[in-house]
Amino acid sequence: MSVYYSVVEVTPTSEEWIPSYIEQVTQIVAKHGGKYLARTGSHQQMEGDRESAALCVIIEWPSKEAAVGLMEDPAYAPHFKARSEGAVNHHIFVEGKDDFA
Template sequence: MFYSVLDVTPTVDTWIPAYIAETGVIVKKHGGKYLARTASHEQIEGDDAGAALRIILEWPSKEAALNFMKDPEYVPHLKARTAGSVSHHFLIEAKDDLAQ
């Protein structure tokens, strides 16, 4: 299992309606699902790392997440989001490297 964890702060909002309307189907096509997609969040530790939105997606595999990112249906939305926002995207494997 893998998780995409994103923080997104739009700089323009023209890309948002099409992104919301169309990307959910593409996420599902690759076996992913949204766990959180919200502006309702608060930072409770560390230096301020503000973001307008926090998004968490669950993927069945790393390959599924990467295939989503390069899906020809998604690429125009990715380009629009990255051009119209400050975004950070982390792909995290569901494992505990520190467990003893």
Template sequence: MTYYSVLDVTPTTQEWIPDYIGPANRLVAHYGGKYLARTASHEQIEGQGDKPALRIIIEWPSRQAALDFMQDPEYVPHLQARTAGSISNHYLIEAKDELA
């Protein structure tokens, strides 16, 4: 079953970003993930709240692939750097319509 990671990320420092991009790109692909969006071009059209700097959407072949990526020993230090250097929220969403 397909899953999606939906992240909103607002960097509080830029120091972690150059070392993050390459390994994250490679490891996402290694676990079968595909970036669908990584952009600052987004707008909130409903609700309230702070606008994050970036919205990121990754498609995963399974929930386990997403979790394996997050727990990969090579990724963990980059994850720690991102979470220390940003305000981040990460949602893992199963691709199903429970209201259909």
């Protein structure tokens, strides 16, 4: 079974949702087996011409089912809604494999 990664770029448009999101979602991610590898504003865009996000989050998941489990968890739904309404977000889901090896 492959590991999976969530790579999330977040640019808040309001900050009122952030403290509750961090406090609650950290626990929900852990419940689904996720491990934060990075949650930071310390990043540098190396390629491309789109505007760089304010924050970059990388989460390692033990399986695809674990990551999907977070997204489908009713406890996560209000936090997802708050982030969606209070930030510009890009979420990429990556399987930890090399298709070209």
